[in-house]
Amino acid sequence: MRKLIYGMNLTLDGYIAAPGDDIGWSGPPSEELFQWWLDYEQQSDLTLYGRKLWETMSAYWPTGDQQPGATPAEIRFARNWRDTPKVVFSSTLDQVDGNARLVTGDALAEITRLKAEDGGPMTIGGATLAGAAVRAGLVDEYAIATHPVLVGSGTPFFTALDGWVKLNLVETRTFPGGVVLTRYETRR
Numbered sequence: 253m254r255k256l257i258y259g260m261n262l263t264l265d266g267y268i269a270a271p272g273d274d275i276g277w278s279g280p281p282s283e284e285l286f287q288w289w290l291d292y293e294q295q296s297d298l299t300l301y302g303r304k305l306w307e308t309m310s311a312y313w314p315t316g317d318q319q320p321g322a323t324p325a326e327i328r329f330a331r332n333w334r335d336t337p338k339v340v341f342s343s344t345l346d347q348v349d350g351n352a353r354l355v356t357g358d359a360l361a362e363i364t365r366l367k368a369e370d371g372g373p374m375t376i377g378g379a380t381l382a383g384a385a386v387r388a389g390l391v392d393e394y395a396i397a398t399h400p401v402l403v404g405s406g407t408p409f410f411t412a413l414d415g416w417v418k419l420n421l422v423e424t425r426t427f428p429g430g431v432v433l434t435r436y437e438t439r440r
Contacts, residue, residue: 254366255373256300258382259292259395261431262409263402268379270403273304277401282428283325285397290329292395296336297371300363302378303342306352309333314350339366341381360388383411393437394419400430 261278262268269275281289293299301309316322316330338352341359348354355362363385366374376382376391385391396409419436426432 253368254297254371255392256363256367256385256390257292257296257373257375257393257395258377258386258391259375259393259397260377260379260382260409261397261399263406264398264400265402265404266409267403267406268409269407271406273407274403275308277403278399279429282431283323285427285429285431285433286323286325286329288425288427288433289397290325290332293329293336293375294332296373296375298366298374299336299338300366300374300376300381301338301340301352302381303340303345304380305378306338306340306342306345306348310349310352341378360384360390363390364388379407379409379411386410386417387414389417389438391438393422393435395435396433397427398432398434 260268263277270277313330313333316333317327322330334351336351339355339362340348340352341355343356345354359381367390376385382391418439420439421434422437423435424433
């Protein structure tokens with residue numbers, strides 16, 4: 253059975269995007285934080301995206317290694333992003349490009365099926381998709397990079413839950429700029 257990991261950058265008050273889907277609050281990550289996210293992505297055998305995050309990532313990373321001034325880590329990230337298989341969940345998209353396939357039907361049924369397969373870890377991103385997976389008890393681990401900024405409202409990292417989810421802390425780490433990474437495993 254595969255492990256499902258939900259990880260994103262978020263504000264201290266718990267949002268992954270400010271109103272209007274604004275993610276500018278995070279600014280460019282430090283080299284150390286970017287390297288951590290690269291390592292995180294490289295451990296994943298399959299990435300699951302909601303529509304909004306897919307549109308954000310697919311607008312830049314297919315050619316991120318060809319951008320003027322791309323750092324060695326950005327070049328590796330872009331190449332890994334292209335090479336890693338992706339599943340995009342959307343009821344409004346007609347197609348996706350690159351190493352991705354589109355699922356327009358029951359997201360939870362497909363995530364459950366993918367988790368039951370043999371293989372390495374899967375990562376999931378996008379608040380709506382991940383929120384549904386959290387509520388269904390499908391997420392095994394959380395990787396949270398908390399930035400020292402308050403935005404007041406927006407898209408929350410955690411959506412409303414039907415019950416408690418107990419977690420075990422497995423890692424804490426600080427990065428330049430006051431970013432604090434915490435990783436938790438779900439208690440089963």
